[in-house]
Amino acid sequence: xxxxxxxxxxxxxxxxxxxxxxxxxxxxxxxxxxxxxxxxxxxxxxxxxxxxxxxxxxxxxxxxxxxxxxxxxxxxxxxxxxxxxxxxxxxxxxxxxxxxxxxxxxxxxxxxxxxxxxxxxxxxxxxxxxxxxxxxxxxxxxxxxxxxxxxxxxxxxxxxxxxxxxxxxxxxxxxxxxxxxxxxxxxxxxxxxxxxxxxxxxxxxxxxxxxxxxxxxxxxxxxxxxxxxxxxxxxxxxxxxxxxxxxxxxxxxxxxxxxxxxxxx
Amino acid sequence: xxxxxxxxxxxxxxxxxxxxxxxxxxxxxxxxxxxxxxxxxxxxxxxxxxxxxxxxxxxxxxxxxxxxxxxxxxxxxxxxxxxxxxxxxxxxxxxxxxxxxxxxxxxxxxxxxxxxxxxxxxxxxxxxxxxxxxxxxxxxxxxxxxxxxxxxxxxxxxxxxxxxxxxxxxxxxxxxxxxxxxxxxxxxxxxxxxxxxxxxxxxxxxxxxxxxxxxxxxxxxxxxxxxxxxxxxxxxxxxxxxxxxxxxxxxxxxxxxxxxxxxxxxxxxxxxxxxxxxxxxxxxxxxxxxxxxxxxxxxxxxxxxxxxxxx
Numbered sequence: 262x263x264x265x266x267x268x269x270x271x272x273x274x275x276x277x278x279x280x281x282x283x284x285x286x287x288x289x290x291x292x293x294x295x296x297x298x299x300x301x302x303x304x305x306x307x308x309x310x311x312x313x314x315x316x317x318x319x320x321x322x323x324x325x326x327x328x329x330x331x332x333x334x335x336x337x338x339x340x341x342x343x344x345x346x347x348x349x350x351x352x353x354x355x356x357x358x359x360x361x362x363x364x365x366x367x368x369x370x371x372x373x374x375x376x377x378x379x380x381x382x383x384x385x386x387x388x389x390x391x392x393x394x395x396x397x398x399x400x401x402x403x404x405x406x407x408x409x410x411x412x413x414x415x416x417x418x419x420x421x422x423x424x425x426x427x428x429x430x431x432x433x434x435x436x437x438x439x440x441x442x443x444x445x446x447x448x449x450x451x452x453x454x455x456x457x458x459x460x461x462x463x464x465x466x467x468x469x470x471x472x473x474x475x476x477x478x479x480x481x482x483x484x485x486x487x488x489x490x491x492x493x494x495x496x497x498x499x500x501x502x503x504x505x506x507x508x509x510x511x512x513x514x515x516x517x518x519x520x521x522x523x524x525x526x
Numbered sequence: 527x528x529x530x531x532x533x534x535x536x537x538x539x540x541x542x543x544x545x546x547x548x549x550x551x552x553x554x555x556x557x558x559x560x561x562x563x564x565x566x567x568x569x570x571x572x573x574x575x576x577x578x579x580x581x582x583x584x585x586x587x588x589x590x591x592x593x594x595x596x597x598x599x600x601x602x603x604x605x606x607x608x609x610x611x612x613x614x615x616x617x618x619x620x621x622x623x624x625x626x627x628x629x630x631x632x633x634x635x636x637x638x639x640x641x642x643x644x645x646x647x648x649x650x651x652x653x654x655x656x657x658x659x660x661x662x663x664x665x666x667x668x669x670x671x672x673x674x675x676x677x678x679x680x681x682x683x684x685x686x687x688x689x690x691x692x693x694x695x696x697x698x699x700x701x702x703x704x705x706x707x708x709x710x711x712x713x714x715x716x717x718x719x720x721x722x723x724x725x726x727x728x729x730x731x732x733x734x735x736x737x738x739x740x741x742x743x744x745x746x747x748x749x750x751x752x753x754x755x756x757x758x759x760x761x762x763x764x765x766x767x768x769x770x771x772x773x774x775x776x777x778x779x780x781x782x783x784x785x786x787x788x789x790x791x792x793x794x795x796x797x798x799x800x801x802x803x804x805x806x807x808x809x810x811x812x813x814x815x816x817x818x819x820x821x822x823x824x825x826x827x828x829x830x831x832x833x834x835x836x837x
Contacts, residue, residue, distance in 0.1 A: 282797075318796050323743045324588045325796050350588070366798060489584045491593065491795045494558070496551035498571075498600045499586040509579065509600070514555065 283362040284315075287339060289355065294419040295346045296390070297355045298331075301363065306338045311398035312372030312485055312518045315342065316493040318364040319350045326350055327490050327513070329464075330368060331393035332400070343393040343422065369493050370517045373398050373462055373483055377407060381459040385411040385427075386448050386473055388465025389420065394485055395464055396423060399430040410434075410455055414465065418442035449476045462518075467526055474521040482521035488512045502526075529819045530808060532566070532787050534764050535712040536649040536687035537621045539566035539787055542820050543777065543805050546768050546791035547571055547625040547651060547691075548597065552611035553618070559798045564805060567621035569715075569766075569789055570611070572653050573604040573641070575633040582735035587724045592743025592770070593792055594722050596736035599627055604640045612646040622646050623689065626680060627653040634666075634676050635683045642684040650686045651766075652677060652711075655693030655718035667693035667718070670705035677709035687712035689766060692757075694720050694749055703757040714757065715766040715789070717750045743792040744770040751783045758784025758825060762834040772800070774807035778815060782827030786835065 284301040292298045309330055316325035332341035346352045357363060373394075377383060383402050385395045392413055399409050409431035415421045418441040427433040434451050435443030444451055448465070449472045463473045464485035474482060488500035495514025503525040504510045510524060530541035544567040545556070552570050553562050562568065580600030587594045601607065607624075615622050624647040628634035634652070641647045654676055655667035666672045677690055690706040692699060694717040703714055719740025726733045750769025758765055767785025771777060772793045780788045793800045808820070817823045825833030 322588060323591060323593050323792060323796060324586070364797075489586050491586045491595065491792075492549075492555070492798075493795070494555040494798060496555040497549060497586070497595070497795060498551075498580060498597045499583075499595065501580070501583060501585070501600070 282364045282366060284340070284365050286357050286359055286361050286363060288359055289357060292343065293415075293422040296420065296422055297344055297346070298422075299342050299344070299354070299357070300339050301342065301365075302337070302339045304338060306333065306340055307335055309333045309340065309368045309397075310372035311375070311401050312394050313368035313370045314394075314493075314517065315340070315365045315367035316369060317342075317354065319353050321353070322350045324491055325365075325493060326354065327369070327493055329394035329485075331396045333397060343390070343396075345390040366493075370513060371515070373485070373518050374520075375401065375405070377402070377460055380406055380408070382408045382410065382457065384455060384458045384461040385409060386414075386461055386463040386465070387411070388414040388448055388463075388469040389416070391463075391465030391469070391485070391487070392423060393464075395462060396426060398462060399427065403430050410458065412436065412448045412451055412455075414438075414448040414469065415442070447472065449473060452476055471526045474526065477521070483518050484521050484524070484526075485518045486512050486516055486524070529812065530566075530805070532820055532824075534649075534687075534766075534786055537567060537623070537787075539621060541566040541805050541808065542781070542787035543801055543808070544569050544621075544623070544766070544787065544789045545794060545801055546789035547623075547653070548595075549791040549794050552607065553615055554611075556794070556798060557618075560802050561618075562615075563619040564802050565618075565620045566787065566805075567623055567648070568615065568618075569623045569651055570607075570615070570625060571601055572599050572625040572627040573601055573607050573637050574599060574627050574629070575604060575636045577601070577603040577606070584734055585736070585739075587733045587739065589722070589724060589741060589743070590745060592741055592745035593795075594724055594734060594739035594741055595719070596734045596739035598736065601627075604637045608640060608644055612644055616646045621648045623649045623651050625651045625653050625691070631676055631679055635679050638680040638683040638686075638688075642686060647686060649712070650680065650684060650688045651715050652680055652688055652690045653718075655691050655695075667691075667702070668696050670701050673702055674705045674709035677706045677711050681710040689713040689715045691715040691718055692753075693718050694746070694753055694769075699753045700756055700760045703761050707761045707763050711763060713764045713766060714761065715768065716757065717746070717753055717769045720746055720749065742770070744772055746770050747776065747779075751779060754780065754783040754785050755828065759828060759832045759834065764835055771804075774804045774811040777804060777808060778811050778817075778823060779827075781820060781823040782825070784825045784828055784833055784835070786824050
């Protein structure tokens with residue numbers, strides 16, 4: 262059974278709810294156009310697997326917002342999320358002042374498979390707001406002794422974020438659709454420049470994931486997927502993806518990370 | 527605690543709170559958060575005769591105070607559910623209500639017959655009101671003659687009490703309720719979702735792949751209260767009320783309108799422990815509004831003498 266930190270499991274039969282669903286906002290800052298970094302603290306931050314996400318409850322909104330965990334600091338008891346304002350809910354989230362409390366539950370999902378061979382060369386390929394979960398993944402893999410190369414794709418220079426952070430993990434190539442920063446083109450345009458690598462991990466828009474998995478069909482790869490969700494725990498069947506065995510997978514609870522060979526994009 | 531207990535046909539509910547069908551899967555996911563034995567009962571996800579893969583995505587969209595869904599009855603089929611899901615639910619001390627769905631009368635009958643063979647299921651909820659499938663479901667829920675016919679067939683196919691889940695997408699809900707009561711329904715379950723649509727401004731197309739979906743959440747609570755209030759003055763069978771319940775106060779409002787028990791649906795998505803929270807808070811709400819028991823509150827919002835249910 263998975264350990265939820267924001268909602269603790271009840272093991273007693275006394276029907277007493279033992280839980281603390283509130284995260285405190287430590288800081289919020291704008292890191293790119295419409296893009297925010299928020300650091301949240303909770304008394305029991307531990308055991309977050311790279312690629313897992315939080316379901317954040319936003320006042321006045323029915324459905325929680327699933328947002329990837331971009332970084333974890335166990336000593337400080339903090340989680341970092343990076344999100345893009347795309348509607349009223351995420352706009353409201355961006356206005357949460359430091360010190361305010363946000364209701365959430367998680368971490369949810371299975372995250373990235375980390376079993377690469379020792380000292381592997383790992384390629385991270387992120388597109389737009391798909392970049393965040395790759396940061397904590399990259400940090401974790403680097404700490405395990407792997408070599409990291411990152412390709413980060415954005416619309417234009419206004420949307421670029423975390424280039425410096427990824428550069429600390431290893432070689433980082435930024436591409437933009439219009440060439441206003443880094444190389445012009447898509448993440449797949451620079452694949453030929455990368456020396457041999459053992460596996461790749463990718464997160465971003467579905468069209469990008471499709472191009473990436475097509476271009477790297479011969480390489481072991483893992484994709485983190487996104488879909489409109491409701492429950493976030495596998496009960497409501499909203500966020501499904503077709504799998505190679507002719508059935509459906511639930512993105513929230515079977516994923517959000519899948520082997521590139523497992524799903525049909 | 528006994529003050530929360532309610533007795534309904536086939537159901538000894540230790541409290542009146544159950545997760546609503548389609549919002550709780552078959553319980554496994556939420557069993558990670560709490561002991562399912564806390565619940566009065568569980569209304570499990572719809573079963574059809576054979577596997578249904580459901581609709582394409584997007585299947586959900588948020589709306590003001592609610593959401594639209596068009597899952598499309600995705601389920602592994604009744605035999606798989608009996609083989610793989612019910613044994614897990616049998617571990618818990620709570621009433622299991624199986625939701626019976628189908629595209630044809632024959633399919634409804636086959637699903638009801640299959641559930642009749644299992645002791646884990648205490649009662650059936652007859653889904654004649656799913657707005658998200660091309661065939662079946664909704665047309666049985668909008669035509670009183672068809673609704674009565676499918677109720678009759680399912681009653682014959684099974685010894686379990688049958689709660690017919692009514693659609694609010696009708697002109698006269700009382701006519702639907704009295705038709706299924708006359709056909710032998712043991713209880714009603716109301717309301718299912720209201721049909722709705724959301725159009726994406728950028729694409730200029732409906733956001734849901736199915737175009738239309740079922741609206742749920744607090745947005746529909748006043749509709750549910752009004753329909754239960756009307757129906758409970760015209761039928762003598764109990765009503766399981768649902769539609770936007772988020773709090774123990776909401777539960778009391780449904781009881782006052784004439785419901786004998788309630789189901790909580792959409793609220794589970796934002797707060798996976800909402801059902802236990804409501805159950806823990808319900809005694810406080812009873813105290814605050816001067817009721818000793820849940821039973822005492824049932825129908826107390828209706829005009830004097832108008833509640834037909836004998837309790």
